[in-house]
Structures are given as structure tokens and as C-alpha cells.
Amino acid sequence: MLKRKALLIDLTLCIGCGACQAACKETNNLPTEEEDKLSPTAYTALEEHGEIYVRRMCQHCEDPTCASVCPVGAFTKTAEGPVVYDVDKCIGCRYCMQACPFQVPRYDWSSRAPQIHKCNLCYARLKEGEQTACAEACPTGATKFGDREELLAEAWERIKAEPGKYVERVYGQHEVGGTSILYLSPVPFEQLGFKTNLQETALPQLTWNVLSKIPNIVTVGGVMLFGIWWITNRRDEVKQAELHEKIQQHNNGKLN
Amino acid sequence: MKNYLKHWTFWKAVAALLLAIGAVATVVRFGLGLGAATNLNDQFPWGIWIGFDVLCGVGLAAGGFTIASIVYIFNIKRFEPIIRPTILTAFLGYLLVIVALMFDLGRPWAIWHAIIMWNPHSVMFEVAWCVMLYTTVLSLEFAPVILEKYNMTKTIKVLKRISIPVIILGVLLSTLHQSSLGTLYLIVPEKLYGLWYSPYLPVFFYFSAIAVGCAMVIFESFLSSRAFKRGLELPLLSQIGKVCVMMLSIYAAMKIVDLKDRNALNLLFIPRTETYLFWAEVTIGIIIPIAVLVQRRLRENRRWLFVSAAMVVIGFIMNRMNITVTGMEAASGTTYIPSFLEFGTTIGIVTFGFVAFYYIAKYFPVFTEEHHDEMHEAVTASQAWSKDIKKVSHAL
Ligand code: SF4
Ligand code: SF4
Numbered sequence: 001m002l003k004r005k006a007l008l009i010d011l012t013l014c015i016g017c018g019a020c021q022a023a024c025k026e027t028n029n030l031p032t033e034e035e036d037k038l039s040p041t042a043y044t045a046l047e048e049h050g051e052i053y054v055r056r057m058c059q060h061c062e063d064p065t066c067a068s069v070c071p072v073g074a075f076t077k078t079a080e081g082p083v084v085y086d087v088d089k090c091i092g093c094r095y096c097m098q099a100c101p102f103q104v105p106r107y108d109w110s111s112r113a114p115q116i117h118k119c120n121l122c123y124a125r126l127k128e129g130e131q132t133a134c135a136e137a138c139p140t141g142a143t144k145f146g147d148r149e150e151l152l153a154e155a156w157e158r159i160k161a162e163p164g165k166y167v168e169r170v171y172g173q174h175e176v177g178g179t180s181i182l183y184l185s186p187v188p189f190e191q192l193g194f195k196t197n198l199q200e201t202a203l204p205q206l207t208w209n210v211l212s213k214i215p216n217i218v219t220v221g222g223v224m225l226f227g228i229w230w231i232t233n234r235r236d237e238v239k240q241a242e243l244h245e246k247i248q249q250h251n252n253g254k255l256n
Numbered sequence: 257m258k259n260y261l262k263h264w265t266f267w268k269a270v271a272a273l274l275l276a277i278g279a280v281a282t283v284v285r286f287g288l289g290l291g292a293a294t295n296l297n298d299q300f301p302w303g304i305w306i307g308f309d310v311l312c313g314v315g316l317a318a319g320g321f322t323i324a325s326i327v328y329i330f331n332i333k334r335f336e337p338i339i340r341p342t343i344l345t346a347f348l349g350y351l352l353v354i355v356a357l358m359f360d361l362g363r364p365w366a367i368w369h370a371i372i373m374w375n376p377h378s379v380m381f382e383v384a385w386c387v388m389l390y391t392t393v394l395s396l397e398f399a400p401v402i403l404e405k406y407n408m409t410k411t412i413k414v415l416k417r418i419s420i421p422v423i424i425l426g427v428l429l430s431t432l433h434q435s436s437l438g439t440l441y442l443i444v445p446e447k448l449y450g451l452w453y454s455p456y457l458p459v460f461f462y463f464s465a466i467a468v469g470c471a472m473v474i475f476e477s478f479l480s481s482r483a484f485k486r487g488l489e490l491p492l493l494s495q496i497g498k499v500c501v502m503m504l505s506i507y508a509a510m511k512i513v514d515l516k517d518r519n520a521l522n523l524l525f526i527p528r529t530e531t532y533l534f535w536a537e538v539t540i541g542i543i544i545p546i547a548v549l550v551q552r553r554l555r556e557n558r559r560w561l562f563v564s565a566a567m568v569v570i571g572f573i574m575n576r577m578n579i580t581v582t583g584m585e586a587a588s589g590t591t592y593i594p595s596f597l598e599f600g601t602t603i604g605i606v607t608f609g610f611v612a613f614y615y616i617a618k619y620f621p622v623f624t625e626e627h628h629d630e631m632h633e634a635v636t637a638s639q640a641w642s643k644d645i646k647k648v649s650h651a652l
């Protein structure tokens with residue numbers, strides 16, 4: 001079975017050099033100037049929190065909300081792990097942006113033919129058996145590429161090996177059902193702007209619980225409505241028939 | 257009467273002005289893109305075009321399926337006189353929702369993708385299909401009015417024959433997408449503020465849509481009885497008011513149970529913007545209308561009925577705006593105030609709806625004078641009403 005790829009980002013190792021963004025921009029043919037926020041031209045960006053730098057990017061969720069909400073299926077979770085976007089399907093409704101729990105997708109607001117922009121975990125490179133451009137460029141190993149299961153195990157080993165160095169949590173292990181980007185941090189994640197109020201089960205289940213009931217609603221509802229119509233209509237018919245009969249009896253009486 | 261005419265020309269001028277603003281907004285939107293026309297951004301991707309034009313638009317058009325099911329499925333034929341204007345409103349409402357959607361979509365030319373590129377896991381996909389099919393249903397329900405004018409009796413007969421399945425389909429589709437507009441927000445549990453987020457959002461959306469559908473029928477009947485100087489089916493309307501208050505009560509009860517179940521009752525008393533706007537919404541849209549409409553005497557009073565229907569409509573709009581804007585702001589990390597052009601487009605679209613209704617009702621047999629027993633009551637009411645109109649027009 002194909003193993004899902006992932007990134008392990010160890011915030012204690014990041015020196016804020018920005019090599020990941022530079023490499024990302026080069027690989028994706030984006031304008032090269034440095035940016036400190038995600039944008040249509042920055043699929044990853046470094047956020048400064050005092051001494052600590054946090055790399056933001058699409059989390060490549062295991063069960064991605066964006067893929068579930070998109071009406072035309074423009075997002076796909078690939079077998080290798082990346083969540084990729086297909087502009088040829090997109091209708092520009094921005095439900096993906098509204099729904100993404102990490103506020104990742106970016107939009108060309110000034111364009112007349114806007115697209116969604118976000119990291120694609122170097123899907124093309126992954127298919128060639130290569131690692132992501134950012135992991136390759138990272139000089140300290142703060143961003144490490146590998147199989148998700150292995151990286152997860154390694155993350156916990158690092159936590160166990162040096163007690164006190166990290167908070168005991170791998171961000172991305174459980175958040176909204178797990179993500180392909182895993183973080184280790186020396187301070188509680190909420191201090192670094194991470195969303196820590198996310199549920200542990202995947203969000204798409206919330207809407208699927210309702211959507212999956214539709215066939216039942218339609219059949220039961222249809223039969224019920226038809227039944228009500230039949231009964232109320234029948235009642236009218238019977239009334240009319242009775243009236244008719246009475247008139248006839250009356251007329252017959254007259255004839256005799 | 258002369259004054260009254262002047263009054264009318266005034267409204268036409270207002271409509272022309274509002275349509276012009278809408279036209280400017282259209283040019284900017286399609287010439288320069290969404291960024292230039294709106295105050296939306298990556299943190300706040302949905303604004304009033306979704307919140308008001310789509311969510312409120314669809315809800316306010318819910319009178320269509322409510323009245324259609326009362327008349328044709330429950331066979332309560334005395335409501336027939338109001339069915340045509342109601343269906344027309346719904347039909348126009350849905351067409352305008354689609355127009356608004358074309359403004360809001362970044363790639364509107366690709367809208368047809370939803371027909372062939374399926375994602376059954378997407379609520380948006382389901383809504384798209386329902387809106388598409390239901391608009392078709394509404395066009396079939398309204399077609400006889402147009403056909404009648406041109407005496408196309410044969411086509412009308414065919415339509416009559418399929419009318420029951422079509423109406424049942426319409427009710428089913430409405431049930432699905434009215435509730436699904438609430439389901440849209442199930443996916444943002446940590447973004448939508450606790451006073452509004454609930455696993456029962458679809459149910460809330462459904463019941464509030466029926467309530468506001470009823471309120472709209474009342475509201476519109478008053479407006480058109482004025483504009484067309486025709487009778488008012490007051491007894492019918494107060495019965496619709498009764499349905500409305502029933503729905504509001506169910507809604508209110510569910511809302512309380514829901515807040516209690518989620519241990520969210522304390523949110524009702526935290527001093528912050530969300531709390532105030534929530535209270536405003538329920539006071540205007542639920543508490544006062546229920547208090548008024550449960551009283552038979554007030555329900556049968558023209559003014560009280562009209563005022564409470566208007567309040568239900570306003571409260572409903574506040575609810576949808578609270579869900580789409582107020583309740584989403586805190587988590588988005590930004591504030592959103594619609595741009596002038598966003599308002600302009602919305603106002604332009606709504607005005608277009610009013611104008612279209614006026615002309616269609618003027619040239620096609622929308623208001624039919626059918627002879628029902630109830631009609632003479634309506635006529636009496638109408639006489640009183642026209643006296644009122646005269647008084648008002650003299651006063652102006
Ligand atoms: S982080 Fe957002 S955009 Fe990325 S896969 Fe998850 S839901 Fe999709
Ligand atoms: S904006 Fe495009 S990619 Fe995002 S949900 Fe809408 S159609 Fe899908």
C-alpha cells in the first residue's frame with residue numbers, strides 16, 4: 001500500500017531563514033519577493049512569535065474539509081497525501097475558504113478570473129519520488145519530509161527523549177481527524193496562533209450526517225405528501241358523489 | 257387622487273435611481289473583479305451577497321411552497337386567491353437569487369459545472385441542484401398565468417395534469433434546500449458563534465423559512481393591495497398568521513432546548529456584540545410577533561397583522577445576517593462592513609424584483625377574482641381598505 005507522505009515541522013529547529021518560502025516560490029513559479037502572510041503568491045509564510053518562527057501552510061488534512069465542501073469536487077486528497085486543487089473545475093464560490101478550519105485557501109481578489117491558491121505539497125515532485133522543495137531547502141532539518149506514520153513516531157520519540165524541551169503534543173496528529181503536516185513546539189500551541197479548539201473527528205462528517213439522510217427524507221416525504229393529497233382529495237370526491245346521489249334520488253322521487 | 261398619482265411617480269423615480277446604482281455596481285464587479293466591488297477578503301470570504309441575497313432571498317421566497325402545499329396537497333381551496341401572487345414572488349425570488357449568485361461567484365461562467373461535476377458530499381452541491389430544479393418547478397407552477405393570457409388552453413391542460421407530482425416535487429425540493437442552507441454552516445463549528453451554531457441548524461432554517469414565508473405572504477398582500485388598489489383577503493391572511501405563529505413557537509421552543517442542551521444558556525447574558533444582536537433578532541423576529549399573533553383579536557386586526565408580519569421578516573433577515581456576518585466575525589480575526597457597491601448591487605437586485613412583480617402583475621392575470629364564499633368577506637375588507645387608501649392619499 002502506498003504510504004501517505006507528510007512533513008514534520010520542529011519549531012525548536014527553525015531559525016527563520018525563509019529558505020522554505022524561497023524554494024516554494026521557485027518551484028511554483030511565483031514572484032520571488034518575501035512575504036510574511038499566506039497569499040495567492042505565498043503558499044507558505046513565516047510568522048514571527050518572539051523567538052519562535054512558525055511556518056504556515058495548508059495542513060493537507062487526512063479528511064479535508066475543503067474537498068468535502070467544494071460543490072464541483074475541485075479538491076482531491078491524493079493517495080500520496082497532498083490535497084490538490086483543479087482550477088478547471090472551480091466555480092469560485094469560496095466555500096472552501098469559508099470552511100477550511102485553518103483559514104488556508106487564498107483568492108485572487110483583484111482578478112476577473114480568480115483562482116484558489118494554496119500549497120499542493122509539491123504533488124508533481126512527490127509523484128517523481130522526490131521530497132518537497134521546502135524540506136529539501138531547509139538547512140536545519142526543521143522541516144522534515146517522510147511517511148506520516150514514521151514522522152509521527154519520530155515526533156513522539158523527540159518529545160520523550162528530551163523532557164521539558166517540547167510541550168507534550170504533536171499538532172496535526174488528531175486535529176480535525178489528523179493532518180499531513182505535524183508540528184512540534186516548545187511552548188503551548190495556542191500561544192503561537194494555532195487553533196486549539198478544533199475537534200478531533202473530521203469535520204466533513206458533520207454535514208454528511210445530514211446529507212446522507214436525504215434519500216430517506218425524499219422517499220418518506222414523497223409518500224407522505226402523496227398520501228395526504230390522496231386522502232384530502234378523496235374526501236372531496238366522496239362528498240361530491242354523495243351530493244350527486246342525493247340530487248338524483250330527489251329527482252327520481254319527483255318522477256314517481 | 258392626483259396626489260396619489262404623484263406619490264406613485266415618486267416611487268418610480270426611486271426605483272429608477274436604485275436600479276442605476278445597481279447598474280454601476282454591476283460594471284465595477286464584472287469590470288474590476290470582486291476585490292474592487294466588495295470588502296471581502298481571505299479571512300472573510302462570504303459577505304452580504306451570500307448572507308442577504310442568497311440566504312434571505314431563498315428564505316423569503318418560502319411562501320411559494322408553503323401556500324402551494326396548503327392549497328393543493330392539503331386541499332384547503334379557500335387559499336386559492338393568494339396562490340398566484342405568492343408563486344410569482346417565489347419565482348422572481350429564485351431568479352434573483354441566481355442573479356445574485358452570478359455576482360458572487362468568482363467564475364460565474366463555470367456555474368454549469370455543478371451539473372456535470374458531482375460532489376454529493378458537498379452541501380453546496382445539493383443546494384445548487386435543488387435551487388435549479390425548484391426554479392424549474394416554479395416556472396411550471398407559474399406558467400399557466402402566462403399561458404392563460406394567450407389562451408393556450410391545451411398546454412394549460414397538460415400542465416394541470418402533471419400539477420400534483422410537480423407540486424409534491426416542489427415541496428420536497430424546498431424542504432431539502434431551505435434546511436440545507438443551515439447545513440452549510442454545520443461545517444464551521446469553531447467559527448460560528450455559540451448562540452447560532454447548533455447541530456440543529458438545518459431544522460432551524462426550515463422552520464424559520466416556513467414562518468417567514470407566511471409573513472411574506474401577509475406582507476406582500478398588503479403591499480399589492482395598496483399598489484393595485486384591490487381587496488385584501490384579511491380572513492385568509494389572519495389564518496396564515498396563525499400558521500406563522502405556530503412555526504415561530506416551534507422554532508422558539510427548539511431554540512431554548514438547543515441552547516440548554518449545549519450548555520450555552522450563559523451565552524445569552526455575556527455582554528458582547530453577539531449577545532445584543534441575538535437579543536435584537538429574537539425580540540423583533542420571535543418574541544413580539546408571537547405575543548401579538550397568538551391573540552386572535554390582534555391577528556384579525558389589519559394593522560397588527562401587518563406590523564407583526566413585517567417584524568417577522570426583519571427578524572428573519574437579522575437572523576441570517578447574524579449567522580453569516582456577526583457570528584463569523586470573531587473567529588475570522590477581522591471585521592467586515594459591506595462596501596457601498598455590495599449594498600448597491602443588493603438594492604438594485606431587490607428593486608428589480610419589485611419592478612418585475614409590478615409589471616407582471618399588471619399585464620398578466622396574477623390577481624384573479626375567483627368566486628369563493630370567502631370572497632365577499634374579502635370584498636368587505638377591501639372596501640374598508642380602499643377608504644383607507646383614499647384617506648392616506650388625501651393626507652399625502
Ligand atoms: S488545511 Fe484547509 S485547505 Fe488544506 S487540506 Fe485542510 S481543509 Fe483543505
Ligand atoms: S471556490 Fe472553487 S475550489 Fe473552492 S469550494 Fe468553490 S468551487 Fe470549490
